[in-house]
Amino acid sequence: MDNFVCYNPTKVVFGKGTIKELATLTPKGKILLIYGGGSIKKNGVYTQVMETLKGSEVFEFSGIEANPHYETCMRCVKYIKEKGITFLLAVGGGSVIDATKFIASAVYFEGANPWDILEKRGRNITKAMPFASVLTLPATGSEMDRAAVITKWVTKEKRDMSSDLCYPVFSILDPETTYTLPQRQITNGIVDSFTHVMEQYLTYPVRNQIADRFAESILISLIEEADNVASNPHDYDTRANLMWCATLALNGLIACGVPQDWSTHMIGHELTALHGLDHGVTLSIVLPGTMNVMRDEKGDKILQYGQRVFGIIEGSKEQRITQAIEKTQEFFHKIGSPIYLSEVGLDQSCIAPIVKRMKDRGWALGERGTITPDKVKAILTDRLGK
Amino acid sequence: MDNFVCYNPTKVVFGKGTIKELATLTPKGKILLIYGGGSIKKNGVYTQVMETLKGSEVFEFSGIEANPHYETCMRCVKYIKEKGITFLLAVGGGSVIDATKFIASAVYFEGANPWDILEKRGRNITKAMPFASVLTLPATGSEMDRAAVITKWVTKEKRDMSSDLCYPVFSILDPETTYTLPQRQITNGIVDSFTHVMEQYLTYPVRNQIADRFAESILISLIEEADNVASNPHDYDTRANLMWCATLALNGLIACGVPQDWSTHMIGHELTALHGLDHGVTLSIVLPGTMNVMRDEKGDKILQYGQRVFGIIEGSKEQRITQAIEKTQEFFHKIGSPIYLSEVGLDQSCIAPIVKRMKDRGWALGERGTITPDKVKAILTDRLGK
Numbered sequence: 001m002d003n004f005v006c007y008n009p010t011k012v013v014f015g016k017g018t019i020k021e022l023a024t025l026t027p028k029g030k031i032l033l034i035y036g037g038g039s040i041k042k043n044g045v046y047t048q049v050m051e052t053l054k055g056s057e058v059f060e061f062s063g064i065e066a067n068p069h070y071e072t073c074m075r076c077v078k079y080i081k082e083k084g085i086t087f088l089l090a091v092g093g094g095s096v097i098d099a100t101k102f103i104a105s106a107v108y109f110e111g112a113n114p115w116d117i118l119e120k121r122g123r124n125i126t127k128a129m130p131f132a133s134v135l136t137l138p139a140t141g142s143e144m145d146r147a148a149v150i151t152k153w154v155t156k157e158k159r160d161m162s163s164d165l166c167y168p169v170f171s172i173l174d175p176e177t178t179y180t181l182p183q184r185q186i187t188n189g190i191v192d193s194f195t196h197v198m199e200q201y202l203t204y205p206v207r208n209q210i211a212d213r214f215a216e217s218i219l220i221s222l223i224e225e226a227d228n229v230a231s232n233p234h235d236y237d238t239r240a241n242l243m244w245c246a247t248l249a250l251n252g253l254i255a256c257g258v259p260q261d262w263s264t265h266m267i268g269h270e271l272t273a274l275h276g277l278d279h280g281v282t283l284s285i286v287l288p289g290t291m292n293v294m295r296d297e298k299g300d301k302i303l304q305y306g307q308r309v310f311g312i313i314e315g316s317k318e319q320r321i322t323q324a325i326e327k328t329q330e331f332f333h334k335i336g337s338p339i340y341l342s343e344v345g346l347d348q349s350c351i352a353p354i355v356k357r358m359k360d361r362g363w364a365l366g367e368r369g370t371i372t373p374d375k376v377k378a379i380l381t382d383r384l385g386k
Numbered sequence: 387m388d389n390f391v392c393y394n395p396t397k398v399v400f401g402k403g404t405i406k407e408l409a410t411l412t413p414k415g416k417i418l419l420i421y422g423g424g425s426i427k428k429n430g431v432y433t434q435v436m437e438t439l440k441g442s443e444v445f446e447f448s449g450i451e452a453n454p455h456y457e458t459c460m461r462c463v464k465y466i467k468e469k470g471i472t473f474l475l476a477v478g479g480g481s482v483i484d485a486t487k488f489i490a491s492a493v494y495f496e497g498a499n500p501w502d503i504l505e506k507r508g509r510n511i512t513k514a515m516p517f518a519s520v521l522t523l524p525a526t527g528s529e530m531d532r533a534a535v536i537t538k539w540v541t542k543e544k545r546d547m548s549s550d551l552c553y554p555v556f557s558i559l560d561p562e563t564t565y566t567l568p569q570r571q572i573t574n575g576i577v578d579s580f581t582h583v584m585e586q587y588l589t590y591p592v593r594n595q596i597a598d599r600f601a602e603s604i605l606i607s608l609i610e611e612a613d614n615v616a617s618n619p620h621d622y623d624t625r626a627n628l629m630w631c632a633t634l635a636l637n638g639l640i641a642c643g644v645p646q647d648w649s650t651h652m653i654g655h656e657l658t659a660l661h662g663l664d665h666g667v668t669l670s671i672v673l674p675g676t677m678n679v680m681r682d683e684k685g686d687k688i689l690q691y692g693q694r695v696f697g698i699i700e701g702s703k704e705q706r707i708t709q710a711i712e713k714t715q716e717f718f719h720k721i722g723s724p725i726y727l728s729e730v731g732l733d734q735s736c737i738a739p740i741v742k743r744m745k746d747r748g749w750a751l752g753e754r755g756t757i758t759p760d761k762v763k764a765i766l767t768d769r770l771g772k
Contacts, residue, residue, distance in 0.1 A: 001401075001622075001623050001626040001627065001632070002401070002404060003400060003403075003404065004400050004401060005397065005398065005399050006397070006398040006400065007396075007398070008394070009395040010392065010393075011392070011393040012392040012393070013391050014389060014390050014391070014392065014642070014643065015387075015388070015389025015390060015643075016389060017389075018389065067615065083758070098448065154723050206623075207612065207623040207627070208623075208626075208627070208630075209603075209606075209607040209610065209627045209631075210603060210604065210607055210627065210630050210631060210634060213599075213602075213603030213606065213607060214600055214603055216599075216603075217596060217599030217600055217602075217603055218596065219593075220599065221595040221596055221599060225595065228724040236387075237592075237593040237594075240387040240594075240643070241387065241593070241594070241595045241596065243596075244387070244596050244642070245596060246642070248596060253639070256400070256630070257400065257401075257626070257630070270635025351424075
């Protein structure tokens with residue numbers, strides 16, 4: 001087992017009717033509600049939040065995009081300074097919470113150019129405004145982690161940052177807020193959570209029983225509940241399990257004492273930045289390619305995954321690895337997420353620009369740093385489809 | 387799934403050589419080292435800690451007992467006030483950390499009688515001195531939870547307390563410190579961890595996939611590693627897995643969104659208070675009795691436990707429940723922990739005083755409050771043995 005630090009001070013308040021807890025959890029001061037395109041006004045969450053905060057001084061900033069833009073965040077920073085805001089409340093999904101993390105850090109950033117926060121991946125954050133979240137879309141885990149992903153629209157660069165100063169003070173997770181989500185967002189959320197687990201699990205064995213079994217627990221639960229949510233979308237327990245799975249997939253727990261990969265995410269980020277694909281869609285396309293191209297290095301863990309998650313025990317080592325990859329693809333396809341670039345209208349021509357970006361940055365990805373730009377080319381080529 | 391709050395601000399620093407991190411983690415001020423009977427002087431941990439804290443103003447208070455005494459804790463409180471201590475560092479196992487939690491609270495207690503903290507189970511704690519721990523015995527989970535158990539020696543009363551103010555600021559877990567533990571303490575620790583999980587798992591189903599699978603993950607890992615530690619006591623990964631299992635068994639994670647029992651612990655506490663049995667020994671004796679007497683109410687979860695942890699799938703419902711109880715007993719016996727009162731020299735005569743205590747306090751235990759004093763009598767009678 002590898003050495004690790006386990007630390008996560010976010011208080012998660014989970015369950016039916018928990019939005020009303022905002023009344024006691026939110027500190028005094030000038031509160032800024034940060035949200036997206038207005039879906040929270042349609043599903044009643046906005047009204048619930050505003051009712052609960054009656055009596056507080058509440059300001060609003062809306063219009064945070066999916067894959068939140070640096071430019072939009074900087075407009076929000078300006079607004080916060082103008083109004084003398086003291087506490088941020090993100091209401092929405094991962095994009096809104098990620099934006100809020102960057103905004104909270106950028107407000108106090110003393111350098112000349114706040115994009116530097118993303119260039120340095122958050123290591124230069126020295127202070128952040130306290131913030132909390134009301135989660136309405138289970139997917140990114142941002143509600144209980146220290147990371148964010150921000151896109152500079154003008155140059156189409158998507159970068160991540162993280163800092164111990166970027167944990168939400170609290171996050172409210174009411175599974176009932178997810179009943180009205182469109183199927184596409186549910187599917188994206190399941191793929192995102194599943195891939196978060198795989199990035200921390202599918203590396204090489206270090207005899208960490210707990211990290212492995214916890215990871216497999218989340219994978220199995222996601223597969224089971226994905227079936228349930230399709231057949232019975234208003235089942236509370238199904239929604240609750242999916243929501244809690246998404247949080248646990250990326251709150252640091254299953255990362256304790258194991259190596260991590262994240263190459264599928266890094267490659268996927270480029271597909272989103274250059275072609276505007278949904279984050280979840282990029283992951284279901286790239287992950288099976290990463291598994292196939294890295295099948296030797298990752299073989300031991302792919303075999304364990306195949307056996308414990310899908311019950312694959314027959315055939316040669318190579319056959320079982322192939323079966324595990326096929327089962328993963330079947331799962332993504334079954335829930336309606338593409339597995340080939342051709343399914344989203346991309347072809348061979350999309351590959352070279354991504355490989356060039358990797359080369360320009362000198363990136364070597366993966367748990368061993370062996371996923372070179374050439375390997376990225378092989379992974380994307382594996383994903384061309386028919 | 388039940389509603390829940392998930393909150394745990396303790397920073398766990400886990401792995402080989404992590405005691406040296408004390409140098410950066412410990413705040414400035416007057417540090418009080420709190421420890422037990424001196425085993426940390428034999429295994430080198432005391433020297434490592436003192437070396438690391440060289441340059442700080444360090445005081446010492448030793449002599450914390452197993453099942454720490456209220457009277458000893460109060461002597462420590464007096465010492466803290468005399469010396470103007472500002473930070474407590476518990477070095478040892480659960481008893482030392484539990485004592486430190488009570489001491490940290492009692493220092494600031496404003497009522498006439500600090501025993502009141504235990505009478506009110508910690509609800510009246512309004513302030514506590516910050517403290518941290520260096521764990522040397524994986525068992526109680528105290529290094530990452532908000533609870534403590536203290537015994538008033540003069541009246542033989544064993545009581546628990548808990549408070550959000552009683553989380554360690556940080557805890558250092560170096561599995562190498564556990565190599566020199568006597569087998570008896572290893573066994574007690576495994577039984578304690580196992581039973582912590584069972585108290586939160588073996589109730590009734592609420593369709594919480596994650597809590598169930600995480601609990602089963604810890605149970606399976608404990609069973610596997612108990613075998614390994616017997617055959618290869620100096621294997622680092624085995625020690626690391628046992629240590630991390632013990633922490634996760636009681637840090638609040640697997641309690642999220644499920645009912646909890648704790649009757650086995652409450653009955654066990656009386657056996658320790660009245661007869662001085664090791665805590666772990668009381669648990670391996672009582673737990674199979676709780677399972678057997680409550681087999682109807684707990685039937686669904688006992689069946690799930692039998693299937694997922696021990697692979698029991700054949701036979702009638704009643705037969706499979708019986709098999710699951712037998713497998714649990716076999717596991718405890720195999721690692722050297724007794725399962726009958728007769729094995730520790732107790733007989734029928736020990737039962738009535740415990741039942742009377744339960745009656746006097748008006749206690750009804752268990753996840754549904756259905757474990758009445760009569761049921762406690764039945765559980766202990768089930769455990770008489772030959």
